[in-house]
Amino acid sequence: MTETSPTQEMWYEDIEVGDRFETEPGHAIELTEENIIAFAREYDPQPGHVDPDLAETSFFHGLAASGWHTAAVTMRLLAGVGFPIGNGIVGAGVELAWPTPARPGDRLHLTLEVTSKRLSRSKPDRGIVVVDYDTINQDGEVRQRTHTTLIVFRRPDSASVG
Amino acid sequence: MTETSPTQEMWYEDIEVGDRFETEPGHAIELTEENIIAFAREYDPQPGHVDPDLAETSFFHGLAASGWHTAAVTMRLLAGVGFPIGNGIVGAGVELAWPTPARPGDRLHLTLEVTSKRLSRSKPDRGIVVVDYDTINQDGEVRQRTHTTLIVFRRPDSASVG
Numbered sequence: 001m002t003e004t005s006p007t008q009e010m011w012y013e014d015i016e017v018g019d020r021f022e023t024e025p026g027h028a029i030e031l032t033e034e035n036i037i038a039f040a041r042e043y044d045p046q047p048g049h050v051d052p053d054l055a056e057t058s059f060f061h062g063l064a065a066s067g068w069h070t071a072a073v074t075m076r077l078l079a080g081v082g083f084p085i086g087n088g089i090v091g092a093g094v095e096l097a098w099p100t101p102a103r104p105g106d107r108l109h110l111t112l113e114v115t116s117k118r119l120s121r122s123k124p125d126r127g128i129v130v131v132d133y134d135t136i137n138q139d140g141e142v143r144q145r146t147h148t149t150l151i152v153f154r155r156p157d158s159a160s161v162g
Numbered sequence: 163m164t165e166t167s168p169t170q171e172m173w174y175e176d177i178e179v180g181d182r183f184e185t186e187p188g189h190a191i192e193l194t195e196e197n198i199i200a201f202a203r204e205y206d207p208q209p210g211h212v213d214p215d216l217a218e219t220s221f222f223h224g225l226a227a228s229g230w231h232t233a234a235v236t237m238r239l240l241a242g243v244g245f246p247i248g249n250g251i252v253g254a255g256v257e258l259a260w261p262t263p264a265r266p267g268d269r270l271h272l273t274l275e276v277t278s279k280r281l282s283r284s285k286p287d288r289g290i291v292v293v294d295y296d297t298i299n300q301d302g303e304v305r306q307r308t309h310t311t312l313i314v315f316r317r318p319d320s321a322s323v324g
Protein backbone atom coordinates (compact mmCIF):
# COMPACT_ATOMS: atom_id res chain seq x y z
CA MET A 1 0.00 0.00 0.00
CA THR A 2 1.26 3.46 -0.85
CA GLU A 3 0.96 6.06 1.89
CA THR A 4 1.42 9.79 1.85
CA SER A 5 4.99 10.72 2.74
CA PRO A 6 5.44 11.12 6.50
CA THR A 7 5.74 14.60 7.93
CA GLN A 8 8.01 13.67 10.83
CA GLU A 9 11.71 13.04 10.35
CA MET A 10 12.73 9.44 9.85
CA TRP A 11 15.83 7.58 10.96
CA TYR A 12 17.25 4.20 9.99
CA GLU A 13 14.99 2.39 12.48
CA ASP A 14 11.85 4.01 11.03
CA ILE A 15 12.38 2.71 7.51
CA GLU A 16 11.29 -0.74 6.37
CA VAL A 17 11.90 -2.54 3.10
CA GLY A 18 8.68 -2.39 1.11
CA ASP A 19 7.60 0.98 2.53
CA ARG A 20 5.90 2.97 -0.24
CA PHE A 21 5.22 6.67 -0.10
CA GLU A 22 3.95 9.34 -2.46
CA THR A 23 4.03 13.10 -2.23
CA GLU A 24 0.71 14.90 -1.91
CA PRO A 25 -0.76 16.60 -5.00
CA GLY A 26 -0.54 19.93 -3.19
CA HIS A 27 3.25 19.58 -3.14
CA ALA A 28 3.59 19.05 -6.89
CA ILE A 29 6.15 21.26 -8.64
CA GLU A 30 5.15 22.74 -11.97
CA LEU A 31 7.43 23.07 -14.98
CA THR A 32 6.78 26.06 -17.21
CA GLU A 33 8.26 27.21 -20.49
CA GLU A 34 9.87 30.00 -18.50
CA ASN A 35 11.55 27.87 -15.83
CA ILE A 36 12.55 25.17 -18.33
CA ILE A 37 14.34 27.76 -20.48
CA ALA A 38 15.89 29.54 -17.48
CA PHE A 39 17.40 26.32 -16.10
CA ALA A 40 18.65 25.21 -19.51
CA ARG A 41 20.26 28.55 -20.37
CA GLU A 42 22.37 28.17 -17.27
CA TYR A 43 23.18 24.45 -17.36
CA ASP A 44 22.10 22.74 -20.58
CA PRO A 45 21.80 25.32 -23.37
CA GLN A 46 20.76 23.02 -26.19
CA PRO A 47 18.07 24.00 -28.74
CA GLY A 48 15.53 21.44 -27.52
CA HIS A 49 15.64 22.97 -24.03
CA VAL A 50 16.05 26.72 -24.69
CA ASP A 51 14.28 27.59 -27.94
CA PRO A 52 10.63 26.62 -28.47
CA ASP A 53 10.89 27.05 -32.27
CA LEU A 54 14.13 25.11 -32.77
CA ALA A 55 12.84 22.52 -30.31
CA GLU A 56 10.12 21.55 -32.79
CA THR A 57 12.74 20.04 -35.10
CA SER A 58 14.95 18.72 -32.30
CA PHE A 59 15.16 15.18 -30.97
CA PHE A 60 12.39 16.06 -28.51
CA HIS A 61 9.82 17.40 -31.04
CA GLY A 62 8.92 20.36 -28.87
CA LEU A 63 10.35 22.13 -25.84
CA ALA A 64 11.50 19.63 -23.22
CA ALA A 65 13.08 20.15 -19.83
CA SER A 66 16.72 19.25 -19.45
CA GLY A 67 16.91 15.89 -17.72
CA TRP A 68 19.04 17.67 -15.10
CA HIS A 69 16.21 20.09 -14.45
CA THR A 70 13.87 17.14 -13.90
CA ALA A 71 16.53 15.65 -11.61
CA ALA A 72 16.84 18.90 -9.64
CA VAL A 73 13.06 19.20 -9.22
CA THR A 74 13.00 15.56 -8.13
CA MET A 75 15.57 16.36 -5.45
CA ARG A 76 13.41 19.27 -4.31
CA LEU A 77 10.46 16.92 -3.91
CA LEU A 78 12.52 14.25 -2.18
CA ALA A 79 14.29 16.55 0.29
CA GLY A 80 11.32 18.83 0.84
CA VAL A 81 8.49 16.42 1.46
CA GLY A 82 9.13 13.05 -0.12
CA PHE A 83 11.47 11.29 2.25
CA PRO A 84 12.14 13.29 5.43
CA ILE A 85 15.36 11.66 6.62
CA GLY A 86 16.56 13.06 9.93
CA ASN A 87 20.13 13.59 8.80
CA GLY A 88 19.09 14.94 5.40
CA ILE A 89 19.29 13.19 2.07
CA VAL A 90 22.87 12.06 1.57
CA GLY A 91 23.31 10.12 -1.65
CA ALA A 92 26.22 7.75 -2.12
CA GLY A 93 25.34 6.93 -5.71
CA VAL A 94 22.43 7.14 -8.09
CA GLU A 95 21.12 5.78 -11.38
CA LEU A 96 18.70 7.78 -13.50
CA ALA A 97 16.63 7.18 -16.59
CA TRP A 98 14.31 9.54 -18.41
CA PRO A 99 11.65 7.39 -20.14
CA THR A 100 9.92 10.51 -21.52
CA PRO A 101 11.01 14.16 -21.46
CA ALA A 102 9.31 16.54 -19.04
CA ARG A 103 7.27 19.29 -20.69
CA PRO A 104 5.87 22.73 -19.88
CA GLY A 105 2.70 22.25 -17.85
CA ASP A 106 3.94 19.12 -16.08
CA ARG A 107 3.09 19.11 -12.40
CA LEU A 108 5.52 16.62 -10.93
CA HIS A 109 5.13 14.42 -7.90
CA LEU A 110 7.06 11.44 -6.52
CA THR A 111 6.25 7.87 -5.70
CA LEU A 112 8.91 6.04 -3.72
CA GLU A 113 9.68 2.53 -2.51
CA VAL A 114 12.33 1.33 -0.08
CA THR A 115 14.00 -1.66 -1.69
CA SER A 116 16.74 -2.58 0.77
CA LYS A 117 18.44 -1.55 4.00
CA ARG A 118 21.45 -2.71 5.96
CA LEU A 119 23.62 -1.36 8.74
CA SER A 120 27.05 -0.04 7.84
CA ARG A 121 29.79 -2.56 8.52
CA SER A 122 32.36 0.04 9.52
CA LYS A 123 30.28 2.82 11.09
CA PRO A 124 27.81 1.78 13.80
CA ASP A 125 25.87 5.05 13.75
CA ARG A 126 24.45 4.63 10.24
CA GLY A 127 23.00 2.37 7.59
CA ILE A 128 22.61 2.12 3.85
CA VAL A 129 19.09 2.45 2.45
CA VAL A 130 18.27 1.84 -1.20
CA VAL A 131 15.26 3.67 -2.57
CA ASP A 132 13.59 3.65 -5.98
CA TYR A 133 11.43 6.58 -6.93
CA ASP A 134 9.57 7.79 -9.98
CA THR A 135 8.90 11.39 -10.94
CA ILE A 136 5.45 11.48 -12.49
CA ASN A 137 3.24 14.18 -13.99
CA GLN A 138 -0.48 14.79 -13.47
CA ASP A 139 -1.36 12.36 -16.28
CA GLY A 140 0.68 9.52 -14.84
CA GLU A 141 3.53 9.86 -17.33
CA VAL A 142 6.86 8.84 -15.79
CA ARG A 143 9.47 11.53 -16.49
CA GLN A 144 12.31 10.09 -14.41
CA ARG A 145 13.12 6.82 -12.70
CA THR A 146 15.73 6.99 -9.94
CA HIS A 147 17.54 4.27 -8.05
CA THR A 148 19.64 5.65 -5.24
CA THR A 149 21.75 4.54 -2.32
CA LEU A 150 21.37 6.77 0.73
CA ILE A 151 23.33 7.08 3.94
CA VAL A 152 20.80 7.15 6.79
CA PHE A 153 21.81 7.57 10.41
CA ARG A 154 20.33 5.63 13.29
CA ARG A 155 18.08 7.59 15.62
CA PRO A 156 20.54 9.66 17.64
CA ASP A 157 19.34 8.43 21.06
CA SER A 158 19.64 4.79 19.90
CA ALA A 159 23.07 4.93 18.30
CA SER A 160 24.80 3.55 21.37
CA VAL A 161 22.42 0.61 21.66
CA GLY A 162 23.37 -2.70 20.09
CA MET B 163 46.49 9.90 -24.78
CA THR B 164 44.06 12.57 -23.60
CA GLU B 165 43.36 15.34 -26.08
CA THR B 166 41.59 18.63 -25.70
CA SER B 167 37.91 18.30 -26.57
CA PRO B 168 37.29 18.84 -30.27
CA THR B 169 35.74 22.12 -31.37
CA GLN B 170 33.91 20.69 -34.40
CA GLU B 171 30.69 18.76 -34.04
CA MET B 172 31.05 14.99 -33.89
CA TRP B 173 28.80 12.24 -35.22
CA TYR B 174 28.73 8.51 -34.60
CA GLU B 175 31.43 7.87 -37.20
CA ASP B 176 33.80 10.37 -35.57
CA ILE B 177 33.83 8.65 -32.20
CA GLU B 178 36.11 5.72 -31.35
CA VAL B 179 36.25 3.52 -28.29
CA GLY B 180 39.23 4.65 -26.24
CA ASP B 181 39.00 8.29 -27.31
CA ARG B 182 39.91 10.49 -24.35
CA PHE B 183 39.22 14.19 -24.12
CA GLU B 184 39.48 16.89 -21.51
CA THR B 185 38.04 20.38 -21.37
CA GLU B 186 40.48 23.26 -21.46
CA PRO B 187 41.32 25.07 -18.21
CA GLY B 188 39.86 28.26 -19.70
CA HIS B 189 36.46 26.59 -19.84
CA ALA B 190 36.39 25.61 -16.17
CA ILE B 191 33.25 26.58 -14.26
CA GLU B 192 33.70 28.01 -10.79
CA LEU B 193 31.52 27.22 -7.81
CA THR B 194 31.10 30.01 -5.30
CA GLU B 195 29.36 30.24 -1.94
CA GLU B 196 26.81 32.45 -3.69
CA ASN B 197 25.95 30.12 -6.58
CA ILE B 198 26.03 26.99 -4.37
CA ILE B 199 23.48 28.56 -2.00
CA ALA B 200 21.31 29.93 -4.85
CA PHE B 201 21.05 26.54 -6.54
CA ALA B 202 20.36 24.73 -3.29
CA ARG B 203 17.67 27.18 -2.14
CA GLU B 204 15.78 26.35 -5.30
CA TYR B 205 16.36 22.60 -5.57
CA ASP B 206 18.05 21.10 -2.51
CA PRO B 207 17.43 23.34 0.51
CA GLN B 208 19.29 21.31 3.12
CA PRO B 209 21.48 22.95 5.79
CA GLY B 210 24.75 21.61 4.38
CA HIS B 211 24.04 23.33 1.06
CA VAL B 212 22.33 26.59 2.05
CA ASP B 213 23.72 27.74 5.40
CA PRO B 214 27.49 28.09 5.92
CA ASP B 215 27.15 28.04 9.72
CA LEU B 216 24.85 25.03 9.98
CA ALA B 217 26.94 23.32 7.30
CA GLU B 218 29.86 23.17 9.74
CA THR B 219 28.01 20.62 11.85
CA SER B 220 26.35 18.84 8.89
CA PHE B 221 27.42 15.61 7.24
CA PHE B 222 29.64 17.67 4.91
CA HIS B 223 31.61 19.58 7.61
CA GLY B 224 31.33 22.86 5.74
CA LEU B 225 29.32 24.27 2.87
CA ALA B 226 29.09 21.77 0.01
CA ALA B 227 27.37 22.01 -3.36
CA SER B 228 24.27 19.90 -3.87
CA GLY B 229 25.29 16.87 -5.93
CA TRP B 230 22.62 18.00 -8.40
CA HIS B 231 24.39 21.34 -8.76
CA THR B 232 27.61 19.48 -9.55
CA ALA B 233 25.62 17.37 -12.02
CA ALA B 234 24.13 20.46 -13.69
CA VAL B 235 27.55 22.12 -14.01
CA THR B 236 28.90 18.88 -15.42
CA MET B 237 26.16 18.95 -18.07
CA ARG B 238 27.11 22.54 -18.90
CA LEU B 239 30.71 21.45 -19.45
CA LEU B 240 29.71 18.39 -21.47
CA ALA B 241 27.20 20.12 -23.74
CA GLY B 242 29.13 23.36 -24.02
CA VAL B 243 32.62 22.22 -24.81
CA GLY B 244 33.27 18.70 -23.56
CA PHE B 245 31.70 16.45 -26.14
CA PRO B 246 30.28 18.35 -29.13
CA ILE B 247 27.83 15.81 -30.51
CA GLY B 248 26.14 16.99 -33.70
CA ASN B 249 22.64 16.09 -32.58
CA GLY B 250 23.21 17.40 -29.06
CA ILE B 251 23.71 15.39 -25.91
CA VAL B 252 20.77 13.00 -25.58
CA GLY B 253 21.12 10.76 -22.57
CA ALA B 254 19.27 7.44 -22.38
CA GLY B 255 20.45 6.66 -18.88
CA VAL B 256 23.13 7.68 -16.44
CA GLU B 257 24.90 6.58 -13.26
CA LEU B 258 26.47 9.11 -10.91
CA ALA B 259 28.68 9.00 -7.88
CA TRP B 260 30.02 11.86 -5.80
CA PRO B 261 33.29 10.64 -4.22
CA THR B 262 33.81 14.03 -2.54
CA PRO B 263 31.48 17.04 -2.27
CA ALA B 264 32.17 20.09 -4.41
CA ARG B 265 33.11 23.22 -2.46
CA PRO B 266 33.17 26.99 -2.91
CA GLY B 267 36.26 27.87 -4.94
CA ASP B 268 36.21 24.69 -7.01
CA ARG B 269 36.93 25.34 -10.67
CA LEU B 270 35.54 22.29 -12.40
CA HIS B 271 36.64 20.67 -15.62
CA LEU B 272 35.89 17.33 -17.30
CA THR B 273 37.91 14.39 -18.45
CA LEU B 274 36.06 11.93 -20.63
CA GLU B 275 36.59 8.51 -22.17
CA VAL B 276 34.52 6.67 -24.76
CA THR B 277 34.05 3.13 -23.47
CA SER B 278 31.78 1.53 -26.07
CA LYS B 279 29.77 2.19 -29.21
CA ARG B 280 27.35 0.22 -31.32
CA LEU B 281 24.78 0.95 -33.99
CA SER B 282 21.11 0.85 -33.04
CA ARG B 283 19.46 -2.41 -33.99
CA SER B 284 16.11 -0.82 -34.78
CA LYS B 285 17.02 2.66 -36.07
CA PRO B 286 19.68 2.82 -38.80
CA ASP B 287 20.31 6.55 -38.42
CA ARG B 288 21.84 6.35 -34.95
CA GLY B 289 24.04 4.53 -32.49
CA ILE B 290 24.55 4.09 -28.78
CA VAL B 291 27.75 5.51 -27.30
CA VAL B 292 28.79 4.90 -23.71
CA VAL B 293 30.96 7.56 -22.12
CA ASP B 294 32.58 7.81 -18.70
CA TYR B 295 33.58 11.22 -17.42
CA ASP B 296 34.92 12.72 -14.26
CA THR B 297 34.25 16.22 -12.95
CA ILE B 298 37.48 17.40 -11.33
CA ASN B 299 38.60 20.55 -9.54
CA GLN B 300 41.85 22.51 -9.93
CA ASP B 301 43.59 20.31 -7.34
CA GLY B 302 42.69 17.06 -9.08
CA GLU B 303 39.94 16.13 -6.62
CA VAL B 304 37.18 14.14 -8.33
CA ARG B 305 33.78 15.62 -7.41
CA GLN B 306 31.61 13.46 -9.67
CA ARG B 307 32.01 10.29 -11.70
CA THR B 308 29.46 9.78 -14.47
CA HIS B 309 28.73 6.78 -16.65
CA THR B 310 26.22 7.58 -19.35
CA THR B 311 24.60 6.05 -22.39
CA LEU B 312 24.10 8.55 -25.22
CA ILE B 313 22.11 8.43 -28.43
CA VAL B 314 24.39 9.68 -31.21
CA PHE B 315 23.23 10.05 -34.79
CA ARG B 316 25.26 9.03 -37.79
CA ARG B 317 26.62 11.88 -39.89
CA PRO B 318 23.56 13.13 -41.78
CA ASP B 319 25.09 12.71 -45.23
CA SER B 320 26.09 9.12 -44.43
CA ALA B 321 22.84 7.90 -42.89
CA SER B 322 21.73 6.21 -46.08
CA VAL B 323 25.03 4.35 -46.53
CA GLY B 324 25.36 0.82 -45.20
